[in-house]
Structure formats: structure tokens, C-alpha cells
Amino acid sequence: MAGEKWVRMVTAQTPTNIAVIKYWGKRDENLILPVNDSISVTLDPAHLCTTTTVAVSPSFDQDRMWLNGKEVSLAGARYQNCLREIRARACDVEDEEKGVKIAKKDWENLHVHIASYNNFPTAAGLASSAAGFACLVFSLAKLMNAKEDNSDLSAIARQGSGSACRSLFGGFVKWIMGEAKDGHDSRAVQLVDEKHWDELVIIIAVVSSRQKETSSTSGMQDSVNTSLLLEHRAKEIVPKRIVRMEEALKTKDFGSFTELTCADSNQFHATCLDTSPPIFYMNDTSHRLISCVEKWNRSEATPQVAYTFDAGPNAVLIARNRKAAAQLMQKLLFYFPPNSDADLDNYVIGDKSILKDAGIEGIKDIEALPPPQENKDALRHKDGVSYFICTRPGRGPVLLSDTTQALLNPQTGLPK
Amino acid sequence: MAGEKWVRMVTAQTPTNIAVIKYWGKRDENLILPVNDSISVTLDPAHLCTTTTVAVSPSFDQDRMWLNGKEVSLAGARYQNCLREIRARACDVEDEEKGVKIAKKDWENLHVHIASYNNFPTAAGLASSAAGFACLVFSLAKLMNAKEDNSDLSAIARQGSGSACRSLFGGFVKWIMGEAKDGHDSRAVQLVDEKHWDELVIIIAVVSSRQKETSSTSGMQDSVNTSLLLEHRAKEIVPKRIVRMEEALKTKDFGSFTELTCADSNQFHATCLDTSPPIFYMNDTSHRLISCVEKWNRSEATPQVAYTFDAGPNAVLIARNRKAAAQLMQKLLFYFPPNSDADLDNYVIGDKSILKDAGIEGIKDIEALPPPQENKDALRHKDGVSYFICTRPGRGPVLLSDTTQALLNPQTGLPK
Structure with a gap:
């Protein structure tokens, strides 16, 4: 596999959300476990969302990330926690078109490139980190063929930014605080989808x-x-x-x-x-x-x-x-x-x-x-x-199959 | 006594106060009984105080009040409660100089004039009602020769404006919420006088x-x-x-x-x-x-x-x-x-x-x-x-013996 030139990419779009019953206070700072349940409404990604492209290639020599076109460090514990948890759930990937085969065990040694973009001003204080970490985890999970459902993924996104877990679903979403010390039961579930109350x-x-x-x-x-x-x-x-x-x-x-x-x-x-x-x-x-x-x-x-x-x-x-x-x-x-x-x-x-x-x-x-x-x-x-x-209230994360929307160059794996 | 022309007057000065442990919430709206104790500091009356002159005369045909020179109605329950409570405690008064004798029972039929003045802008939101009701009750008590001490008087001033009870003392003052239904134990006590912590x-x-x-x-x-x-x-x-x-x-x-x-x-x-x-x-x-x-x-x-x-x-x-x-x-x-x-x-x-x-x-x-x-x-x-x-922290209420400071005309009992 080493020395090969292929780049495999996935692009996803994830909404932001706003809590209607608020999350304020953690019982565990590292795992990001809250002191109470919270409920949010997901906002229509047509107006507020993050788009993230993740790529893997044997030619990458380190994990790298670009946010709105500017390279940012992945060294922080929150990024590292998300990357580690997703890698641990990676599975075999076979891309017949490209003739690429990645075995479950290979993921340990492969690096990823991540490019993320918000379609709204980041300085506006509109929970860009929620959409951002949700999109990071969702897109990496698809890239690595992780079998977990969105609720499982929410417990990983939670470790990036607490409210990110609620961006894994559309409509109205509940973040259950959970009881377990390791946080596996602190995750999001959908209460009603975006069509249930579409007058809003x-x-x-x-x-x-x-x-x-x-x-x-x-x-x-x-x-x-x-x-x-x-x-x-x-x-x-x-x-x-x-x-x-x-x-x-x-x-x-x-x-x-x-x-x-x-x-x-x-x-x-x-x-x-x-x-x-x-x-x-x-x-x-x-x-x-x-x-x-x-x-x-x-x-x-x-x-x-x-x-x-x-x-x-x-x-x-x-x-x-x-x-x-x-x-x-x-x-x-x-x-x-x-x-x-x-x-x-x-x-x-x-x-x-x-x-x-x-x-x-x-x-x-x-x-x-x-x-x-x-x-x-x-x-x-x-x-x-x-x-x-x-x-208005909107849908949860989606994969974008239109490759022209990718934020990374499919040959180099670097930002377009 | 009727038909006589004398006017008996008393002038007092009472400070305002600011709570350092706040009063917010009543358990009885009419008696003004709070849901918790509070503690305040009394402010130096040299800079913030109310001066009130109260007068009694057989020639007055109704209770009247002027606030900062403008006549105001005494019809409100809060004024009426204070006037009723003080009248109930009135005692015999003998003014040898003027040759005036008022028997305890006469007070029921005598009317008072009240003139009150704040030495600071009333619109500034600086607890003018606290100083005002404290001064009203204190000056009327002196006029009517009531024997109650300042703590007793504070329980009456409280019925005009809750925080007024704390303006009956200098220094730091505690308003004890009390337990009694009739509110007799909901009153102010001095914790330390204004000299105790005079660096402030x-x-x-x-x-x-x-x-x-x-x-x-x-x-x-x-x-x-x-x-x-x-x-x-x-x-x-x-x-x-x-x-x-x-x-x-x-x-x-x-x-x-x-x-x-x-x-x-x-x-x-x-x-x-x-x-x-x-x-x-x-x-x-x-x-x-x-x-x-x-x-x-x-x-x-x-x-x-x-x-x-x-x-x-x-x-x-x-x-x-x-x-x-x-x-x-x-x-x-x-x-x-x-x-x-x-x-x-x-x-x-x-x-x-x-x-x-x-x-x-x-x-x-x-x-x-x-x-x-x-x-x-x-x-x-x-x-x-x-x-x-x-x-700075200041003293409690005082009587002003200098009659030139009176706000009512000693002959007519009307504002100067």
C-alpha cells in the first residue's frame, strides 16, 4: 500500500443546532459529560451548516486540517479524542473504482486530511463548533466505513464539543446526559424529525x-x-x-x-x-x-x-x-x-x-x-x-455525492 | 383645643441605605414581610438623605403631604398603614413654651402636614423611598411622643417600604425577616455602628x-x-x-x-x-x-x-x-x-x-x-x-433642632 498515489475522499454536510433546553455545566471535563439533559432544534443546513471533506492517502505523512481555508492545529485533546475514537471503529474499505483496498488494521498507520467550511460568518457566535465536530466525526466515520449509527457517532462528536452531539440528527434532538463513567450512554437521540413541526x-x-x-x-x-x-x-x-x-x-x-x-x-x-x-x-x-x-x-x-x-x-x-x-x-x-x-x-x-x-x-x-x-x-x-x-428547522447530516463540492483536491488531497 | 391657632412641628433627617445581602420577594404583600433576612449599609446623610418636617395643628382639616415641594396623595395603603400605626402609639404631648397640650386620645382627631425633601436627584434610583418612609415614621413618632425605640419604629416603616426599616439605624443594619404572621418581629437591628468600620x-x-x-x-x-x-x-x-x-x-x-x-x-x-x-x-x-x-x-x-x-x-x-x-x-x-x-x-x-x-x-x-x-x-x-x-457609611436618623431647616412654615403649617 505504501508509495501508492491514490486519495480516497468523503464530503459531508452537517447542520448547526440551538438548544431550547440548555446545556450548561460538565460533570466530566475531559469526556464532556453534562450535568443535565438538553434539547435542541436543528437549523436548516441550507442557511447554516458546515461542509467537511476528509481524505486518506498513503502519501499523507501526518494528520492535517484546514478550517475555512486556513490550516489549524489538530494537537488539541478534543480533536485527538475524536480522531482516536473514530480510528478505533474503522473497518475494511474497498473502493473498486479506484482499486483501493484498506484493511481495518491499516487505519492505524494512515493519515487524514480534513477541510472544513462554514456557510455563515464564524465570528457571529452561531455554534460553529457544534456543526464542525459533528461533521468531522460523521465524515470520518463514512471514510473509514465505521458501522456505528448516528447516535453512536454522537457520543464521539460529544468529546469534540458537547453540543456537537445534537447535530447528528435533524428536527428536535435530545442529548441524554447518561450515567456511565465512561460516557458511552451520554448521546443524542432524535425526538421528532424536521417534518413533524414544519410550520415553524x-x-x-x-x-x-x-x-x-x-x-x-x-x-x-x-x-x-x-x-x-x-x-x-x-x-x-x-x-x-x-x-x-x-x-x-x-x-x-x-x-x-x-x-x-x-x-x-x-x-x-x-x-x-x-x-x-x-x-x-x-x-x-x-x-x-x-x-x-x-x-x-x-x-x-x-x-x-x-x-x-x-x-x-x-x-x-x-x-x-x-x-x-x-x-x-x-x-x-x-x-x-x-x-x-x-x-x-x-x-x-x-x-x-x-x-x-x-x-x-x-x-x-x-x-x-x-x-x-x-x-x-x-x-x-x-x-x-x-x-x-x-x-427553519432542518435535516441532519448528509453525504454529498457531487464531488465538485469537495473541499480537497482529489489528486493531491490538499485544499482546492 | 379646636379653633386654636398653634402649629407644633418636628423636623428629622434620615439616611438612605443600600443592601449588601439583598431583599427580593415578599411572603406577605400587605404587611411587607420578606422571604429572607437582608443586611445593608447606611449611607452618610450629608450626601444622601431625606429631610422631613411633620406638623400638627387643630386648624388642619385633613392629612396632607408634599414631596420635594409638590403635593402628593396620602391615600395609598402604604401611607395609611404607617399613619395608622403611628397614631395608635401616640402619647400625651405637652409643649410648655407654646402652651400646647395634646392628650393621647386627641391624636385620633388631629390632622398632620408632612413635607419631605431628598438632597439627591429622586430620578436617580437611589432608594429614595427607603429614606422617605423611615423619615416619615421617625418624625411622626417624635411629633406624637411615641415611646417606641428605633427597632419598634422600623417595623412600622417596613409597612411603607420594606427597605425603609433598615434606614432607622446607622452603620450596618440587619432586617430580620421574622416569623410572626402579624409581622411584629420583622424589624431592623443595628449590627455595627458607623464608627466600627470607618475606613470604608x-x-x-x-x-x-x-x-x-x-x-x-x-x-x-x-x-x-x-x-x-x-x-x-x-x-x-x-x-x-x-x-x-x-x-x-x-x-x-x-x-x-x-x-x-x-x-x-x-x-x-x-x-x-x-x-x-x-x-x-x-x-x-x-x-x-x-x-x-x-x-x-x-x-x-x-x-x-x-x-x-x-x-x-x-x-x-x-x-x-x-x-x-x-x-x-x-x-x-x-x-x-x-x-x-x-x-x-x-x-x-x-x-x-x-x-x-x-x-x-x-x-x-x-x-x-x-x-x-x-x-x-x-x-x-x-x-x-x-x-x-x-x-461613606453614615449615621441613623436625627432630629434637627435648628428650626430654620424646617420645610413647613411654623405659623401656617404649609410648605415654605
């Missing part, structure tokens, strides 16, 4: 921020060590919310879904604030976004929109249907208009049909928007929001 | 805010009804902190005092965030003030400054001594400089000797300040802070 529309407000944020890894470690509220949350509150959220998802009860999603986001941020030193992920713009949704929901007979914030100031807003999403878009653009010299096409991205439903075709339509009925004295805030992304 | 210096950053704030009355009611963390805080966490705080005060252990004060402020705001709808009292400027203090404290061998925030964005910063206060002043003026056309005299008010210790005599000295050692890349934020007040 998701609008993400990417919030401008000049402040350096606390990384979620060090933040949650500080919370575990210093917050006196976290343990109570993890042991007493979250287990009940998980049961109620599963029920709300099964019955598509948007009122209950909204109540739980908003309360759990706020409680996660409360726990951050109860940490020493305190962690602030939300800023004044985040607060205004919450206030906009709360005012509207309380002015209606039933809630129209749920909000949730991860470890950053961005709002993820989940509207009960397209009609609510169009109304939400109008309100958001009233409160947070683009600068008058801005390009609307770059200010609202993703599924632009929501903008059309809202009757907005240009900056002038935004300037003409009336203040929301429920807040007639509302002020407009320029500069608070960088842009909006319109999307 | 207090700097208040009055933060600009455009947002309408949730009143603490409705906010804490919402927290009691919806926060799943509040009960745990009140029952499990605060009782232990009270014991530790009392010990820290007794031994003047500034490290422990700071740890407890900051953690409890943050946890109170965490509980607000865990409320539905969530309550945000702190804004981006508040967060920056916390970050300024946390960075400094962590760069020193021992903490230099404690911070605490009430139901608003203002920071109350407690420095361990004058030296630390002068350094703090430099840092604060670096991060939050006045506008260059501002008058420094109005930007730093109260005890201006701190400014002198910091070597700052004019705007140019502020512009020349270097960034803090512990944060050399620090940005300067104009417009975040309205002004600073320098003060």
Missing part, C-alpha cells in the same frame, strides 16, 4: 458586539465551580422541563414550547450571572429583542414567538408559523432598521421569502413601517443588529 | 438610562410567582450568607465582605433574569463597571472594591479605604470620562476630597489619566455615567 420559522438576529466574550468552555467551568444556583437548576428544574418539552414537541403545543424555551434561556443566563466573576452574554440589544417579543406575546391571546440566546448576544427567534414570522420581521425591522445606505440583501439573509411575506422589498418599505401596535412609543435602534438570518 | 469609602456611579424600569414592588412579586430559583436562594443560600456577612462585618474582613456583597448582588439580578417576563436592571454600562472592578480585584492580592446594584443600573462601589477609593476614582474617570465641556464639579459630587486624593483637579487631569494597569487596552465610554457621588 426561525429568525436569527446577529447582534453587534464589541465586547470579548467568555468562551463557553471556561464559562461553564466557572459556573460549576462558583454558582450556587446551577446545581439546583440541573438537578431539580431541568429534568421537569425536559419532560414538559418532550410533550410540547410531540403535541406541537406552541404555547408550552414558548414558555419553556424562553424560561430556560433566561435561567441559563441567570446562572451565568450567578457565576464569579459574573458572565454577561446578553447586551442591551439582546434585552431589547426580548422586550419586543415579550410585549408582543403578552398582547396576543397566545404566544407568537419563542426566543433563546446561547453564549453570546444573538437572538434565535422561533415563530409559530409563516404569518407570525412575517409580522415578527416587520417588528424587528421597525425596531432595528438597517442604515439607510445599507443593502437590504445583506441585512436579511437566508430564506428571503419571509421578507416578501412581510411586504418589504426595499429600505423605503422599512422606513415606512408603523410602530408595533403593542408598543406605539417604540424607539428605533440603528447599529444594534448586524443582520438577520431567516431559516 | 463609597462611590456611587449614577448610570444614564433611557429604559423605563420595572418597579421593585411589581418586579419582586413577579419573581416570587415565576422564578424557580428564588425560593432556593431565599431558603438555602441567603441564611448562610447572612451568618458569614455578620462575621465579616464584626471582624472587618474586607475580602469576605467583597466576595459576599458581589455574589449576592449578582444573584439578586440572576433571580430577576429568571423571572417571567425577565427583568433587566443592569445595562451595558453596569456590566462595564462590574468588569472594571472584577479585573482590578483579580489583579491585586486582595480585593480592593465591592460592588452592588439595586433595582436599577447604578453601581454602589465600596472601597476598602481612602487609598483604594482614590485609585478607583482614577479608574472610573478613565473608563467613564465626563464630556469635555462638562463641569467636573457636577460630575463628581459629595465628598470631593477623594477627587483631590486622586490628584484630579480638572478635566485635563482626567484626559491625561493612563489606562488601568490591569486593562491596558481599555476603551473610554462617554455618556455611560451621569455623575459620581462620593460618600
Whole structure:
């Protein structure tokens, strides 16, 4: 096999996800075992996803990785843990077309090249590591012909980034915290697929921020060590919310879904604030976004929109249907208009049909928007929001058979 | 007695206070009985206090009140509760100079005039109701010759505004939550007087805010009804902190005092965030003030400054001594400089000797300040802070015998 010139490649696409019942706090830092179950919604990979190409060749002399075109080190424990676990599950591979045969035992001595690309700005704080590690593990598993199912793979992706385990499925996903010391039962399962509740529309407000944020890894470690509220949350509150959220998802009860999603986001941020030193992920713009949704929901007979914030100031807003999403878009653009010299096409991205439903075709339509009925004295805030992304719940990982989408050159195994 | 023309008056001055272990949540809305003990520091009335003149005359035909010169209604239950409780404790009064005799039973039929004035901006969110109700009850008790001591009076002031009970004493004060249904044992006691720890210096950053704030009355009611963390805080966490705080005060252990004060402020705001709808009292400027203090404290061998925030964005910063206060002043003026056309005299008010210790005599000295050692890349934020007040722990209520300080005309009993 040595000296041969072949390169075998696999390309996969994996979605990102946002938790509606939050993960905050590990009981094992190395294995990444959480202190409570969590539930997330997978976001449509058409708008937010990672694409990863993995390649193996006898000509590679070391494992290498490129992230968004730039080479990054694989030396970190999290990458090493994922690579080791996947290699341990590698099987015989036979590629008749290329005349390549790799025996199970060969994988120990073969190196891989990995190229990964996010179709959304990495600096936006949109859980790129979740999609990234899920895609890494999923694509390597396919390359190495590992027989494990996605739930098994999720327990490996978990060791790269906790929330990555939830990106192995579409729809709504539960990360079961598990009990075992070795973490084999700490894995994701799909609760309902993306078609089950397909009325939902998701609008993400990417919030401008000049402040350096606390990384979620060090933040949650500080919370575990210093917050006196976290343990109570993890042991007493979250287990009940998980049961109620599963029920709300099964019955598509948007009122209950909204109540739980908003309360759990706020409680996660409360726990951050109860940490020493305190962690602030939300800023004044985040607060205004919450206030906009709360005012509207309380002015209606039933809630129209749920909000949730991860470890950053961005709002993820989940509207009960397209009609609510169009109304939400109008309100958001009233409160947070683009600068008058801005390009609307770059200010609202993703599924632009929501903008059309809202009757907005240009900056002038935004300037003409009336203040929301429920807040007639509302002020407009320029500069608070960088842009909006319109999307929806989406599917889990897929293999891309179209080789033109590969990020590595099929001859050299280096980035295109 | 009827038809007589005399007016009998009493003028008193009462301090405001700021909790270092917070009160948040009532177990009885009408009697204002809290869900946990709290501890506060009384602020020097030279810089923050209420002055109240109360008058009685047979010529008054109804109870009336003026607040900062403007007549206000006394119809609210909180005023009525205080007036009723004090009247029930009125005793015989004999004023030989004026030839006035009021028998205990006469008080039922006599009306009072009340004029109250805060020596600090009322809109600043600096617990004016605490000083106000304490002063109302204290001055009426003296007018009516009630025999109750300040702790007894605190249980009456509590029915006007919970935190008012802690303004009946100087130094550090504990509000004991009590157990009785009628609330007679829910009252304040002095832990140490204002001379016990007189090294402490207090700097208040009055933060600009455009947002309408949730009143603490409705906010804490919402927290009691919806926060799943509040009960745990009140029952499990605060009782232990009270014991530790009392010990820290007794031994003047500034490290422990700071740890407890900051953690409890943050946890109170965490509980607000865990409320539905969530309550945000702190804004981006508040967060920056916390970050300024946390960075400094962590760069020193021992903490230099404690911070605490009430139901608003203002920071109350407690420095361990004058030296630390002068350094703090430099840092604060670096991060939050006045506008260059501002008058420094109005930007730093109260005890201006701190400014002198910091070597700052004019705007140019502020512009020349270097960034803090512990944060050399620090940005300067104009417009975040309205002004600073320098003060210290102070004394409890006093009677003002100088009649020129009275707020009511001694002949007419109407505002001067």
C-alpha cells in the first residue's frame, strides 16, 4: 500500500443546532459529560451548516486540517479524542473504482486530511463548533466505513464539543446526559424529525458586539465551580422541563414550547450571572429583542414567538408559523432598521421569502413601517443588529455525492 | 383645643441605605414581610438623605403631604398603614413654651402636614423611598411622643417600604425577616455602628438610562410567582450568607465582605433574569463597571472594591479605604470620562476630597489619566455615567433642632 498515489475522499454536510433546553455545566471535563439533559432544534443546513471533506492517502505523512481555508492545529485533546475514537471503529474499505483496498488494521498507520467550511460568518457566535465536530466525526466515520449509527457517532462528536452531539440528527434532538463513567450512554437521540413541526420559522438576529466574550468552555467551568444556583437548576428544574418539552414537541403545543424555551434561556443566563466573576452574554440589544417579543406575546391571546440566546448576544427567534414570522420581521425591522445606505440583501439573509411575506422589498418599505401596535412609543435602534438570518428547522447530516463540492483536491488531497 | 391657632412641628433627617445581602420577594404583600433576612449599609446623610418636617395643628382639616415641594396623595395603603400605626402609639404631648397640650386620645382627631425633601436627584434610583418612609415614621413618632425605640419604629416603616426599616439605624443594619404572621418581629437591628468600620469609602456611579424600569414592588412579586430559583436562594443560600456577612462585618474582613456583597448582588439580578417576563436592571454600562472592578480585584492580592446594584443600573462601589477609593476614582474617570465641556464639579459630587486624593483637579487631569494597569487596552465610554457621588457609611436618623431647616412654615403649617 505504501508509495501508492491514490486519495480516497468523503464530503459531508452537517447542520448547526440551538438548544431550547440548555446545556450548561460538565460533570466530566475531559469526556464532556453534562450535568443535565438538553434539547435542541436543528437549523436548516441550507442557511447554516458546515461542509467537511476528509481524505486518506498513503502519501499523507501526518494528520492535517484546514478550517475555512486556513490550516489549524489538530494537537488539541478534543480533536485527538475524536480522531482516536473514530480510528478505533474503522473497518475494511474497498473502493473498486479506484482499486483501493484498506484493511481495518491499516487505519492505524494512515493519515487524514480534513477541510472544513462554514456557510455563515464564524465570528457571529452561531455554534460553529457544534456543526464542525459533528461533521468531522460523521465524515470520518463514512471514510473509514465505521458501522456505528448516528447516535453512536454522537457520543464521539460529544468529546469534540458537547453540543456537537445534537447535530447528528435533524428536527428536535435530545442529548441524554447518561450515567456511565465512561460516557458511552451520554448521546443524542432524535425526538421528532424536521417534518413533524414544519410550520415553524426561525429568525436569527446577529447582534453587534464589541465586547470579548467568555468562551463557553471556561464559562461553564466557572459556573460549576462558583454558582450556587446551577446545581439546583440541573438537578431539580431541568429534568421537569425536559419532560414538559418532550410533550410540547410531540403535541406541537406552541404555547408550552414558548414558555419553556424562553424560561430556560433566561435561567441559563441567570446562572451565568450567578457565576464569579459574573458572565454577561446578553447586551442591551439582546434585552431589547426580548422586550419586543415579550410585549408582543403578552398582547396576543397566545404566544407568537419563542426566543433563546446561547453564549453570546444573538437572538434565535422561533415563530409559530409563516404569518407570525412575517409580522415578527416587520417588528424587528421597525425596531432595528438597517442604515439607510445599507443593502437590504445583506441585512436579511437566508430564506428571503419571509421578507416578501412581510411586504418589504426595499429600505423605503422599512422606513415606512408603523410602530408595533403593542408598543406605539417604540424607539428605533440603528447599529444594534448586524443582520438577520431567516431559516427553519432542518435535516441532519448528509453525504454529498457531487464531488465538485469537495473541499480537497482529489489528486493531491490538499485544499482546492 | 379646636379653633386654636398653634402649629407644633418636628423636623428629622434620615439616611438612605443600600443592601449588601439583598431583599427580593415578599411572603406577605400587605404587611411587607420578606422571604429572607437582608443586611445593608447606611449611607452618610450629608450626601444622601431625606429631610422631613411633620406638623400638627387643630386648624388642619385633613392629612396632607408634599414631596420635594409638590403635593402628593396620602391615600395609598402604604401611607395609611404607617399613619395608622403611628397614631395608635401616640402619647400625651405637652409643649410648655407654646402652651400646647395634646392628650393621647386627641391624636385620633388631629390632622398632620408632612413635607419631605431628598438632597439627591429622586430620578436617580437611589432608594429614595427607603429614606422617605423611615423619615416619615421617625418624625411622626417624635411629633406624637411615641415611646417606641428605633427597632419598634422600623417595623412600622417596613409597612411603607420594606427597605425603609433598615434606614432607622446607622452603620450596618440587619432586617430580620421574622416569623410572626402579624409581622411584629420583622424589624431592623443595628449590627455595627458607623464608627466600627470607618475606613470604608463609597462611590456611587449614577448610570444614564433611557429604559423605563420595572418597579421593585411589581418586579419582586413577579419573581416570587415565576422564578424557580428564588425560593432556593431565599431558603438555602441567603441564611448562610447572612451568618458569614455578620462575621465579616464584626471582624472587618474586607475580602469576605467583597466576595459576599458581589455574589449576592449578582444573584439578586440572576433571580430577576429568571423571572417571567425577565427583568433587566443592569445595562451595558453596569456590566462595564462590574468588569472594571472584577479585573482590578483579580489583579491585586486582595480585593480592593465591592460592588452592588439595586433595582436599577447604578453601581454602589465600596472601597476598602481612602487609598483604594482614590485609585478607583482614577479608574472610573478613565473608563467613564465626563464630556469635555462638562463641569467636573457636577460630575463628581459629595465628598470631593477623594477627587483631590486622586490628584484630579480638572478635566485635563482626567484626559491625561493612563489606562488601568490591569486593562491596558481599555476603551473610554462617554455618556455611560451621569455623575459620581462620593460618600461613606453614615449615621441613623436625627432630629434637627435648628428650626430654620424646617420645610413647613411654623405659623401656617404649609410648605415654605
